[in-house]
Amino acid sequence: MIRLEDVSKTYKGSVEALKDLTLEIRKGEFVFLVGASGSGKSTFIKLLLKDEDPDRGDIFVAGKRLNRMKSWRIPALRRELGCVFQDFKLLEAKTVAENVAFALEVIGKPRHVIGKTVPDVLQLVGLGHKHDAYPHELSGGEQQRVSIARAFVNRPRILLCDEPTGNLDPTTSVGIMKLLDRINKTGTTVVMATHDQHIVDSMRRRVVELADGAMVRDQTRGVYGYGA
Amino acid sequence: MGPRARYLLSEIGIGLRRNLLMTVATIVTVTVSLALLGVGLLVERQVEVARSVFFSQVEVAVYLDDGISETERSTIEQDLREHPVVAGVDYESKDDAFTQFQDLFADNPSLLASVTPEMLPASFRVELTDAQEYAVVESAFREYPGVNEVTDQQDVLDNLFLLFNKLRDGAWWIAGFQILGAGALIFNTIRVTAFARREQTAIMKLVGATNWYIRLPFLLEGIIAGLFGALLASGLLVLAAGPLLSSVREQILFLPVIGVSEVVAIVPILVLGGIGVAAVASLLSLRRFLAV
Numbered sequence: 032m033i034r035l036e037d038v039s040k041t042y043k044g045s046v047e048a049l050k051d052l053t054l055e056i057r058k059g060e061f062v063f064l065v066g067a068s069g070s071g072k073s074t075f076i077k078l079l080l081k082d083e084d085p086d087r088g089d090i091f092v093a094g095k096r097l098n099r100m101k102s103w104r105i106p107a108l109r110r111e112l113g114c115v116f117q118d119f120k121l122l123e124a125k126t127v128a129e130n131v132a133f134a135l136e137v138i139g140k141p142r143h144v145i146g147k148t149v150p151d152v153l154q155l156v157g158l159g160h161k162h163d164a165y166p167h168e169l170s171g172g173e174q175q176r177v178s179i180a181r182a183f184v185n186r187p188r189i190l191l192c193d194e195p196t197g198n199l200d201p202t203t204s205v206g207i208m209k210l211l212d213r214i215n216k217t218g219t220t221v222v223m224a225t226h227d228q229h230i231v232d233s234m235r236r237r238v239v240e241l242a243d244g245a246m247v248r249d250q251t252r253g254v255y256g257y258g259a
Numbered sequence: 260m261g262p263r264a265r266y267l268l269s270e271i272g273i274g275l276r277r278n279l280l281m282t283v284a285t286i287v288t289v290t291v292s293l294a295l296l297g298v299g300l301l302v303e304r305q306v307e308v309a310r311s312v313f314f315s316q317v318e319v320a321v322y323l324d325d326g327i328s329e330t331e332r333s334t335i336e337q338d339l340r341e342h343p344v345v346a347g348v349d350y351e352s353k354d355d356a357f358t359q360f361q362d363l364f365a366d367n368p369s370l371l372a373s374v375t376p377e378m379l380p381a382s383f384r385v386e387l388t389d390a391q392e393y394a395v396v397e398s399a400f401r402e403y404p405g406v407n408e409v410t411d412q413q414d415v416l417d418n419l420f421l422l423f424n425k426l427r428d429g430a431w432w433i434a435g436f437q438i439l440g441a442g443a444l445i446f447n448t449i450r451v452t453a454f455a456r457r458e459q460t461a462i463m464k465l466v467g468a469t470n471w472y473i474r475l476p477f478l479l480e481g482i483i484a485g486l487f488g489a490l491l492a493s494g495l496l497v498l499a500a501g502p503l504l505s506s507v508r509e510q511i512l513f514l515p516v517i518g519v520s521e522v523v524a525i526v527p528i529l530v531l532g533g534i535g536v537a538a539v540a541s542l543l544s545l546r547r548f549l550a551v
Binding site for chain 1: 266458467
């Protein structure tokens with residue numbers, strides 16, 4: 032589903048963000064990406080989104096080779112990917128249902144499809160009763176659920192999460208992780224960059240650790256740190 | 260209406276309202292610039308019309324004294340015919356001149372009533388092998404007995420048209436600056452709008468909206484402002500043309516004047532101009548501020 036071969040990336044006038052990274056993530060896997068700030072986690076996610084290009088190496092995502100991909104093909108790639116961020120990125124002027132529907136409208140889905148899919152996905156994330164609420168009326172956890180609903184509503188093959196629990200308290204985080212786990216069980220590949228040691232330790236999934244842009248650990252059923 | 264059309268309409272509506280003042284400024288600037296462009300085009304059209312009417316008639320006119328004798332007249336005619344740069348000679352009597360005059364000003368009875376054949380000079384209408392050779396003919400025949408005046412009609416017309424050409428050039432210069440201003444306003448409006456919508460744009464990119472889907476509302480916003488300006492300019496010109504042209508017709512009696520249909524004919528040019536300026540400015544701004 033995702034394959035990186037000897038990928039390196041250096042930002043202009045800066046240190047190497049990723050060094051010769053080789054990694055394969057299979058369909059349906061749940062992978063934690065851990066490491067200190069600046070270890071390359073965000074760069075990794077940006078490369079998969081083709082928001083950034085690597086200096087060297089090949090990247091394959093959902094059967095597509097990203098190197099030298101024509102820019103007009105990028106939207107098709109991104110429709111295969113769902114994205115969840117620490118800061119939710121919801122539109123304040125739109126209701127919960129409108130925020131989710133927006134993701135389908137702008138890729139040209141017909142109205143009857145939108146009308147059917149949006150309530151379903153809101154039900155799935157446990158916000159069936161909050162259709163018409165605005166983001167500022169919701170708790171942080173609820174806002175993150177809306178953002179997950181938006182990322183998942185088009186049934187992407189891969190869900191990329193960049194610190195999705197970074198702004199949430201531990202109890203709320205557990206709820207979000209349960210939701211991501213449920214989405215993973217539908218066959219969706221989930222890649223989650225995180226700092227949250229507690230979550231990683233309790234989930235016991237594959238852990239990839241980066242340090243200064245290099246992969247220092249790749250462990251199935253891993254925990255956050257060595258010796259934990 | 261599908262979700263796509265609804266999205267477009269609501270985005271354009273939001274954009275135009277959010278920048279109401281800028282939108283009004285843009286439309287006014289486009290209107291003024293295109294109206295001036297139109298004025299220039301109409302002046303040029305006017306010159307063409309007048310030129311074609313006058314030039315089809317004559318190149319050089321040798322006007323004769325009223326008291327010219329028959330011998331003097333035939334000497335002049337013979338010498339003209341034998342002159343190397345002369346291609347053809349026509350005699351125009353006072354009556355001929357009056358008939359011409361009647362044809363030319365058929366729609367101006369008050370002028371016709373004030374003129375009699377006696378008031379108009381007889382002349383030889385001389386066609387040259389090369390219009391540039393006017394000076395040769397002029398100096399050769401100026402001193403002939405019975406010749407009142409030798410005139411180069413082209414010269415007369417050019418003097419007349421000089422004013423028109425200056426008017427046209429002036430209109431076009433101002434129009435050019437105004438168009439630059441309109442383009443800058445559109446460019447800036449899109450920059451502001453792109454900034455105001457940056458979060459929404461980021462999400463659209465993230466979920467895989469195509470570049471054109473993201474850009475289209477911006478582009479159409481600019482184009483609608485351009486189109487509005489063009490239609491306003493056209494309306495102004497068409498409305499103003501009727502009274503203005505008839506007053507010109509009364510002021511300059513001998514001049515054939517263009518009609519309102521000529522004004523209507525330039526409307527498509529103005530509309531294309533308005534849309535074109537808006538589209539170019541929008542695309543430049545989008546490339547700069549909405550890189551996808």
